[in-house]
Amino acid sequence: MIDPDLNPRKMRFQLSTSTVSADFAPLDFRHPVLAGELADALLHMHRSLGLAGGTAYNYRHAIVSLLRGLPTSYPRIVSLGMLDGDLVEALHEWELSLAATYPPESTLPSKRGRQIRRLIQIHEATGRPVGDSVLAWAQGRVLHGGGEETPLDEFSNAERLAIRDECRRRIRTLEDRLAIGQRGLCHGSAPDSDGWVRAHDAIWAVRHEGRYPGVSIDAVAVRACDQGVLNELSEEFAFDRATTYGGGARVMRRLMSYLYPSDTDLVAFRTLLQLETGAAPEEWSRVTLSDIETATDAIHVRLHKARARRSRTVRCALTHDGRTGWRAGDLLRRLIAVTKHARDEMTANLAPDAESLFLTVNRTSTRHLAARAESFSRRPFSSILTSISPSISHPHDARRLRKTVKSVRAAVLRSADVAAGDDHSVEVYQRHYAQTTTVHVLAGAAVNAAQQQVFTRIQRGPIFVNAHAHSVDGEADDTLAEAAAAEVTASSTDREMNVAHCASPYESPFSPAGRLCEHRPSMCFACPNAIVFADHLPRIIGYREVLRSYENEMSPAQFASVYGQQVANIEQVLDMFSQEQRDQASRDIQDVAERVHVPLAQRGAHL
Template identity: 35%
Template sequence: MDPGKYACRGLAAELADEWVLYCKALALRSPNRSAGAVRSFAAYTDSWLAEQAGAPERKLVRLNGGTVDLTEIIFAWEHDLRGTYPPPSKVGYELVTNLLALIAQRHARTGDLPARLAARAQAPPLFGKPADGPRLDEFSQAERLALRNAARRDIRILEARLAEGQELLRAGRDPRQGGWESVPNLVWAAHSTMLDTAHLRDHLPGSPGRWPAEILEVAAGAPVRLAPQALLGGLAAKVFPREIDLQPFRVLLLLAMSECTPEELLDLTLDDVEFTDGGVRLSQTKHRAGRVRRRLHTSPTPADDSGGNHVFAGEGRWDVPGLLRRLITITDPVRHAYPAAGEWLWAVVEPAGQGRARVAGRRCHFVLDGRRFTDWISQPREGTPALQITRPHDVRRLRKTAKISRVVALGGAVADLAGDDHHVEVFRRHYAHGTTAHVLAGRAVTSAQRKVFASLTRPVFADDAAVEDLGEAAVAEALGLDVATAQAMEEGRLDMGLVNCRDPYASPHTERGQVCHVAPAMCMLCRNAVVFPSHLPRLVLLAEHIERMRDRLPPPQWQAVWGRQAAALAQLFDECAEWMPKARRAAEEGQARLDLPLGMRTEYHR
């Protein structure tokens, strides 16, 4: 930052010094909002002073000792940011909090700030932090498979293109001796890092229309003005990967590694990748947490190390070790040709500069237009339909998809699913809200409820053979009855008017020791109910009565009063299907009579 660019250069210099100290104190290794806050506030202070104060006073703007009250400027700046970054943007809020943090640091360090400015630094921003937008959901199973298949197809195409480029490279030679209108020679020049657009303009015909057909094909039909740069990029792409070419590796690795964030994956260097006989061990650095984790990803079979150096073997597998070997094989020429690219795992070569552009090697960032995740999804692919992927095309959804796949595979409680990768609360807030996780949780809860309700409300059915031998101890025990109760049922002493009851004094609907007073209204929802085949005609009449109630009651009321009994009857009739034709005939012929209390026929009609 150059404070001399601002009229309030003294204030800008003081804030910049605090920014440097702040970064050192927190050991920040990446850009942050503090720098933007200093620049934004210094620029606004210039415009504010131009309207409110004279030129002599402009030089007296300081954190301490100035003639202008910075508190007023801060308030005005906050209002301006509110209009520039309206909700749901958090940029304005973050700029203000970072500026106040720098001022508070200065006061804590020196204690020489005016009381009003120090108090403002300790107070919260004028506007609260905007609420988070809609949470990102995982990709559906169909989308996950589409992304996986497209990524695999693109990797095969990339490897074939680079193999073809190597053949061109072996056939080419220095174009200064072999000629400039040969694609192999131009590929040789691009690989040797000597080629730039100035050479192409000087040695190729001035009009791209007069270029040889094979050279025009490499330029991919770019406009005349951009043809040299497009040709340069196409030649380099024959032997080096572009940034968009590495997106498929990123997609497949994030889908395969649920414990790796996109930032950790992008920050990997060759030193962080250690191949073993059983797979690959990654050293993942999570800067926000200040922590380094080492993860072992195994292969289905041990890698072949007979050559003595299997790091660049380029195995054609789709697991994590195989993908990393293929990625290293593809990016290794970049590191050899351009040492400035360092030892980054994600290294590419692309044209850089305007006018006299030349290719340069650098690390990937996947943030520039044409190179992002959404650009890879939207790019046309020959012979295949366009990918139909729901928006937003956010790479973080890949990680959530991998997390949810782990949920589906492992199941269990949130504490088990969080593992050692997250705190339980972090997993619950950021990953457990996925649609698939909610569906699975709902199914688990519903299944558990059904089992509980079935154990509490399921009547016992005794077929004809069981009824004939009801007095025998083995049959009674199989039905969950003692011999005395079974004999009483056989004699009809426990018939409650609809079905039998094994213990009228132990109803789940009344206090224990009191006779059940809800029979027969709740008999089909009672675990004490025992149904004989002779009861089925009555139950058929009850089912018809319930259906008549459906026509008389509003749907919510019918569901509350009769819904569970109707479901219980339907389940019982399905289980007793072989007895139902006879029971329905008996009900139609009037061989059975349904005696219901008056309240069951009239009370619910009102």
């Protein structure tokens, strides 16, 4: 028997904003053999299938969830190759417990079950032993459904503008603070033995003395704040209660804000860049300086989407009138400017993330300052939205910004092809982005507009001439004169075929242009090409009786659906004749009705 390998597995995952080192030690779990087998399957799948870092990291979470959820009563040596059914029972109990662990709308119970099943299948495909019962479980159906997740909708236009304005306000405030901080660096110097007596010295010390490991300037910062030295920068330092619990952290955060952007400030930049370009949050989060290329009239940025394994270049326009603008290119320049101090520190330390676009400086647990790339792992976007009044609709998810931009494009451009853009197909747009409120409203508006066009043409109806054709003056309108002449010279067969005269049978609004109209006589009384003379009255009444005869063959609802509009159109035309004219035509109804020809396709249940 070969002893199982219980050594730690090295795992590194490239996420959207950083590289995560997540070494996996089987001996940290009660069932180390099973832990090692699943970890090996994950590493093999990550290498051979080229999984995105975030996807592989989620698989690691699934493994940890399973190992922590297995009952302690099962032996430590339990493995996928066991032939008895104990492990299958444990897997089933774990999967069943997921429903109580997550809310009903969560998709994680279904996702975790699929992930563990796939890892077992990968383990078996690499030639490792897997028990028949375990393999049957892995090849079976997932126990839980996909959850009751509500698709993310867009932000309303009012919300979009409110978010934009709040982010702009934060950036303006940040730039004002950094300008004060820059002046402080120019005029500040190392504090003397008497401590900090000037606010500029405090800013200088944060920049030059607070970043070394083992060095903490919290104590002197608290003392300077308590003595009112920092009130020169802002009166808000007086409300930080420097000498109370947590006061040092509050004072240092406020001092750092005069030199470095906070995570909320960086999210404000990313939010505006999303609104300008329509890119996903993860696309902007992973941008580096090497992805940025400056041209004469714009800045070109290479965006990467890890999950879709797709890269594209977006054009970020610039403002050229000398003003500090809010276009995408302007935002990039301003973002690079506000991260200058953090970038200088990372470059000096040869930090691997110095090229990242979004940089900040954090106060570590050892109370020294460290520059790093922003991970966007906290909830600064939500904190921005909660500060806006009136309140912004939930959920506070940055992905909704992308849907908002797509919806705005669809509204302005009236085209799914153009709204889809160059970052995914029209099919993906229709499946994920066309389900927003704006697009639904636009679709309804488009249908209403199309219906209105049809109704408008129907409302025009035929041209009505309450006179016999032979009495029409030959010098009248050409179309009318031709119609009258055609009716006078029509044969009995022609009269059987036509309940009205058609002025343009090859230009029917109900058939493709150039094709002979196929809707005679069902649509004649809703067609603007039709001309009705008094000569047609007996045939019109006869045609109405033909339609009425179909009423006995159908249910009322079916007849109203198929022939109701035709009968209504006929009645509208008949109302244009006098009662005496209709009575005279009705006396001849039997003779006329037999001579009205209705195409075979329109007899009975005509569809």
